Amino acid sequence: MYVHVPPGEIESRSLAIIDAEVPEPRPFSGEEWAVVRRMIHTTADFDLLNHIRFHPDAVRAGKEALLAGADIVTDTRMALSGIPVRRLEPMGCSVRCLMGEPQVAKRARAEGVTRAWAAVDEAMAHGGADIFVIGNAPTALFRLLDWVGRGARPPKLIVGMPVGFVNAAEAKELLLAQDAVPYITVAGRKGGSSLAASVVNALLILARSGGE
Secondary structure, three states: OOOOOOHHHHHHHHHHHHHHHOOOOOOOOHHHHHHHHHHHHHHOOHHHHHOEEEOOOHHHHHHHHHHOOOEEEEOOHHHHHOOOHHHHHHHOOEEEEOOOOHHHHHHHHHHOOOHHHHHHHHHHHOOOOOEEEEOOOHHHHHHHHHHHHOOOOOOOEEEEOOOOOOOHHHHHHHHHHOOOOOEEEEOOOOOOHHHHHHHHHHHHHHHHHOOO
């Protein structure tokens, strides 16, 4: 039966339900739990609890980057649209996606690579970004890690959650195998643009308020 809930209460009730369905002691605590809870809120997938992985410095690094006015690059327009300007502007942050840029398409065709790979090349060739948000393309994560491994300026945080059956799990294994760059990821096949965007939203909320 439909139960009317005032629009302003839907999110808070949803988060309260998640808290109730994952009683303490939880596998995550403090600010990590605030991030995980928002990921579950976005997907209604409690199985994520078994797959989410945090670098020990990830939340701190993400908050510090955002408070300093981070430049954020996403691998899809969907992830871009999932990070609202109303949360970015007060902190002086910006977000961009290069996938639709003509020079990216030209590079991809010329080199025989995916546009996601070429978009990372384009971003890194022009100084990189403070936060990379990868929710769809394993090739973007592979290429970003390759740049970092060859000595390029690393981002302050990688939200690395490419989804799928071909190379997604393998790309995230490479991310987990390094500890030079803080990351938040989902081991295995799960991921997605909306999930990756939800992580940035959680960090923005934490950075502005110190918690939820």
